Amino acid sequence: MAAAKVHFEIFVKKHRKAGWTLAEARPDRENALEFARELLEATPTGSVRVSKERFDESARAFRSFTIWEEGAEKFEAEEEKTGDGTLPCLSPDDLTNPSARDTMSRVLNEWFVRKQVTPMELMHSPEQAEDLESGGTELQHAIQKVAVASARDGDSTVHAYVKQLHDLTQKAFDRIYKDGKSGRLPRFSKYKTYASLVEDFAGEKSPYKIRAALSDRLSDERGFGKKLAVLMEFAGELPQEEKARKVGCEQLDIFLSEILNFDSGLMALIGYVPELGDEVQRLSDMFVGAADAESLAGAPAEARALTRLMKSGDSPSCKTMIASALLERLQRPRRMRPKDVLEEVKLARKLAQQLVMAQGPDLSVSALQDAFSKRSARLLTPETIGDYLDQCSNPEQEIEKLLALEENIVGVQNKKKLAGYIRAALGNHKTEGWFVSGQGRAIDRLHRLTGFQVKALKGNYPEEDRASLSDTFDALGQKVLDRSGLLDSIANSDQPVLDRAASLLKLVTCQAIPAGKCSAAAQQKAIRLIRSEAGLEEARADTQRNKLSNIENMLKALDGQEAAA
Numbered sequence: 001m002a003a004a005k006v007h008f009e010i011f012v013k014k015h016r017k018a019g020w021t022l023a024e025a026r027p028d029r030e031n032a033l034e035f036a037r038e039l040l041e042a043t044p045t046g047s048v049r050v051s052k053e054r055f056d057e058s059a060r061a062f063r064s065f066t067i068w069e070e071g072a073e074k075f076e077a078e079e080e081k082t083g084d085g086t087l088p089c090l091s092p093d094d095l096t097n098p099s100a101r102d103t104m105s106r107v108l109n110e111w112f113v114r115k116q117v118t119p120m121e122l123m124h125s126p127e128q129a130e131d132l133e134s135g136g137t138e139l140q141h142a143i144q145k146v147a148v149a150s151a152r153d154g155d156s157t158v159h160a161y162v163k164q165l166h167d168l169t170q171k172a173f174d175r176i177y178k179d180g181k182s183g184r185l186p187r188f189s190k191y192k193t194y195a196s197l198v199e200d201f202a203g204e205k206s207p208y209k210i211r212a213a214l215s216d217r218l219s220d221e222r223g224f225g226k227k228l229a230v231l232m233e234f235a236g237e238l239p240q241e242e243k244a245r246k247v248g249c250e251q252l253d254i255f256l257s258e259i260l261n262f263d264s265g266l267m268a269l270i271g272y273v274p275e276l277g278d279e280v281q282r283l284s285d286m287f288v289g290a291a292d293a294e295s296l297a298g299a300p301a302e303a304r305a306l307t308r309l310m311k312s313g314d315s316p317s318c319k320t321m322i323a324s325a326l327l328e329r330l331q332r333p334r335r336m337r338p339k340d341v342l343e344e345v346k347l348a349r350k351l352a353q354q355l356v357m358a359q360g361p362d363l364s365v366s367a368l369q370d371a372f373s374k375r376s377a378r379l380l381t382p383e384t385i386g387d388y389l390d391q392c393s394n395p396e397q398e399i400e401k402l403l404a405l406e407e408n409i410v411g412v413q414n415k416k417k418l419a420g421y422i423r424a425a426l427g428n429h430k431t432e433g434w435f436v437s438g439q440g441r442a443i444d445r446l447h448r449l450t451g452f453q454v455k456a457l458k459g460n461y462p463e464e465d466r467a468s469l470s471d472t473f474d475a476l477g478q479k480v481l482d483r484s485g486l487l488d489s490i491a492n493s494d495q496p497v498l499d500r501a502a503s504l505l506k507l508v509t510c511q512a513i514p515a516g517k518c519s520a521a522a523q524q525k526a527i528r529l530i531r532s533e534a535g536l537e538e539a540r541a542d543t544q545r546n547k548l549s550n551i552e553n554m555l556k557a558l559d560g561q562e563a564a565a
Helices: 027-042 093-096 100-107 109-115 128-133 138-153 160-181 194-201 209-218 222-235 241-262 261-272 276-288 299-312 316-330 343-357 365-379 382-388 393-410 412-427 429-436 440-459 463-484 486-491 497-509 517-531 533-541 541-565
Strands: 008-013 021-026 045-055 061-071
Touching: 008 061, 008 100, 021 027, 021 486, 027 045, 027 061, 027 160, 027 497, 045 241, 061 109, 061 160, 093 100, 093 160, 093 261, 100 109, 100 138, 100 160, 128 138, 128 160, 138 160, 138 222, 160 412, 194 209, 194 241, 209 222, 209 241, 209 299, 209 343, 222 241, 222 261, 222 299, 222 463, 241 382, 261 440, 276 299, 276 316, 276 343, 316 365, 343 365, 343 382, 343 393, 365 382, 365 393, 365 412, 393 412, 393 429, 393 440, 412 486, 429 463, 440 486, 463 486, 463 517, 486 517, 497 533, 497 541, 517 541
Parallel strands: none
Antiparallel strands: 008 021, 008 045, 045 061
C-alpha cells in the first residue's frame, strides 16, 4: 500500500437536517480517527464519519469507503428497544473464538471463497484486513447482517449493534495494522520448520504470534488445496516436547478445519469424484479413520494423512467438520448412485452399518437416523421405485425386491410408504394372474406366497401395516385356493380320513399356505374330517394310534402359534 495513494477524509453533519461536509483530510489512519472522535465530542447533536480514499490505478480515480461512523444521525435509539445490546465478542481476541469465526464464514462467505482465505488468516494478516476493508461494501453488509440478527433476539436496536460491531471491527483492524507496522507479527521465513516456530511461542499465553506466522506462510499459496498441502506437511514436523506438540496440533486443527468449512476447501481435500455416493463414501471412511480404504486410494494424499491425524485424536475440529459435511451430503436431494438404484440401496446399507458403529458426539444416532430417513424417502419416489423394478421379469420378482428393500429403509413414514407399494403390487391384475392361474402347481405358488408373507411379518413395519400386508397375502392365497380347489381335492381324496386330515394340517404347520383365512380353512376341513363318523371310527382303531398322536401334536402346535400371536 503506497502512502501517497491513500488518505482519510473526515466528514461532519452538525444536526439531522444538515448535510455532510468535509471537515479535513489526513494521511494517517489513526490520526484521522482521533480527530474524528474529538470532532464528535465538540458536536454532541451531530454525526461524524471517516472514509478511506484509495487511488485505483486502473480507473484513475479514488475509491471511497467508510471505515468509521458515529453520532445521532446513524445511531439514534429506537423507542421500543432501550437495552445496551451487549455482543458476545467484546475484544479483538474474541473474534478468534469458534462461534465468531463461524459467523464470519457465513456473512463473508463469498469474499473468503473468492480470496481463498480463512477467518483466522483475516484476523492475523494486515494485507488481508486491508483487502477486505478497502474492497467496497462487503464488510458493511456483513456487519449489517450480524446486527439485524442480533437485534431480532436482543434488547437493543440494529443501529446500536451496528455501532458496537463497527467499534469492534475497528479495534481488530487497528491492532493488526499496528502490529504489522511495529514488526510484532512474526514472519514464517524466520523459522526453518513449523516445529521451531511452535517451540519459540508455545510458552506464551496467547497463540497470536503462531497464528500470525502461519497466516504469513499461507499467504504465499493460492488456493485452499495448496494451503491444505502446506498444513498437512506441518503436521508431519510437530515438536517432540508434549506441551509444544499439543499447541502445534491445536493451531493446525483450527486452520485446517476452517478450510474444510468451505465447500471448495473440502472438495480440494477429498478430490473430484463422479457421483455423490463416492463423495459420501470418502467422507465416511475419513470419519471412521479408514485411511487405507479403497475409496481413499484415488483421493489426494492430504485426505489420507488427515484421516490418520483425526484417528489419533489430534484433529477434533476437523473431525467435526467432516461429520457435518457427511450429514449434509446424506440429506441432499441428489441420488448417490443415479444410474443404479440397487447399488444405491447397497451403498446406503453399507454406510449406515459403518457410521452407526462410529457414532459419537460429532455424529449422534438421532442425526444419523434423520439423515438416512431423508435418504430413504428419496428411494421411495415413484420414479426411483420404477427404476428399481425395471429389470424384473415377472410380478413375483417385483414383490421379492420390494420386500428386500425394507431392511434398507429408515423411518416409520418410509416403512408405511413401502408397505403401500407392496400392497399395490399385490393388488394389480398382473400379480393376481401370475399367482392364481400361473404356471406350475398351485401348492408351489402358495408356498412362495407364504414365504413372502413370513418375510413381511418379520419386517420392521408399523404394526397396522404389517397386519395389512399379511391380510393382503392371505387374500391372494384364498384366490389361489378357490381357483385350484386344492383343499377340497385333499379333503375328498380316496386316502384314509386321518391321512387326509393330517395332510391338511401339514399345509398349515409347514407354512405351505398363507396364515389367516387360508390356514383357518385348512384347519376347519381337517377337524371336520376327524369328527366325521369315518374319522372317529379310524381313531378308535389300535392301528391308527400313531396317526392320531401326530394329528394331536400338530393341533397343539397350531394352538401354541395362535396363543403366541
